[in-house]
Amino acid sequence: MTEKTFKTLDDFLGTHFIYTYDNGWEYEWYAKNDHTVDYRIHGGMVAGRWVKDQEANIVMLTQGIYKISWTEPTGTDVALDFMPNEKKLHGTIFFPKWVEEHPEITVKFQNDFIPLMEESREKYETYPKLVVPEFANITYIGEAGQNNDDVINQAPYEGMTDDIRNGKYYDADYKMNKK
Numbered sequence: 001m002t003e004k005t006f007k008t009l010d011d012f013l014g015t016h017f018i019y020t021y022d023n024g025w026e027y028e029w030y031a032k033n034d035h036t037v038d039y040r041i042h043g044g045m046v047a048g049r050w051v052k053d054q055e056a057n058i059v060m061l062t063q064g065i066y067k068i069s070w071t072e073p074t075g076t077d078v079a080l081d082f083m084p085n086e087k088k089l090h091g092t093i094f095f096p097k098w099v100e101e102h103p104e105i106t107v108k109f110q111n112d113f114i115p116l117m118e119e120s121r122e123k124y125e126t127y128p129k130l131v132v133p134e135f136a137n138i139t140y141i142g143e144a145g146q147n148n149d150d151v152i153n154q155a156p157y158e159g160m161t162d163d164i165r166n167g168k169y170y171d172a173d174y175k176m177n178k179k
Contacts, residue, residue: 004143006084009034009060016151016174017082018140018161019089023132026161029080030144030151034058037068038152042161046099048107050155073117074099074106075126087138094131098124109155140165144174 006012016030025044032038035058040050056070066082077094098120099106105120140161144151153176163169171177 004141006064006066008063009058009066011064012060012066012082012084013058014144014146014148015084016140016142016144017084017089017138018164019136019138021091021134021136023134025134027136028152028156028161028164030148031058031068032148032151033146037070040152040156040160042156045095045103046106048156049110050152051110052149052152053111073110073114073121075121082138084138084141087141089136089138090133091136092131092133094129096121096124096126096129098126100130101125142170142174144170148174150175 004011013031013034018026018028020026020043023044026042028040028042030038032053035055037054037056038052039054041047051072054070054072056068058066058068061067064083064085067079068082069077069079071077075096076099078091080089080091082089102120102124105116110117150170151174160169169177
């Protein structure tokens with residue numbers, strides 16, 4: 001795990017995180033650049049879902065504290081507050097009712113199924129939203145560099161986050177080790 005002090009937005013961009021919410025859900029998240037994020041979900045009601053090139057608003061609130069927010073094609077809204085110097089974050093996920101009732105529809109590589117997400121968003125109930133506000137502990141910080149398509153590059157698998165934390169997933173250049 002990278003040990004550095006985050007001060008600027010540039011310190012944050014290109015960083016790869018693994019974190020576990022207090023409710024036990026485990027997520028992997030990458031600040032790909034100043035307007036795009038990639039992520040994989042390893043635990044929780046939509047475990048197995050992964051996304052590349054999600055447009056997001058990424059800002060530094062104050063030195064070393066960052067807010068990221070976006071709306072997914074599912075209609076899910078996400079707001080994350082990263083405090084990497086403390087290895088903490090707070091996230092709020094606003095799941096539409098249809099995602100709560102049919103999470104299996106979203107558990108796939110979203111990029112290949114955006115029409116299905118949009119169709120489901122129109123077909124099923126949206127409200128009331130399931131609001132999940134949780135604190136999380138950051139368990140991994142990696143310096144992947146910006147626009148590195150090897151960071152989030154395949155579906156999550158059992159033990160993947162342990163492989164990443166144990167240095168088995170990426171090589172010295174932050175490229176995926178061939179399996």
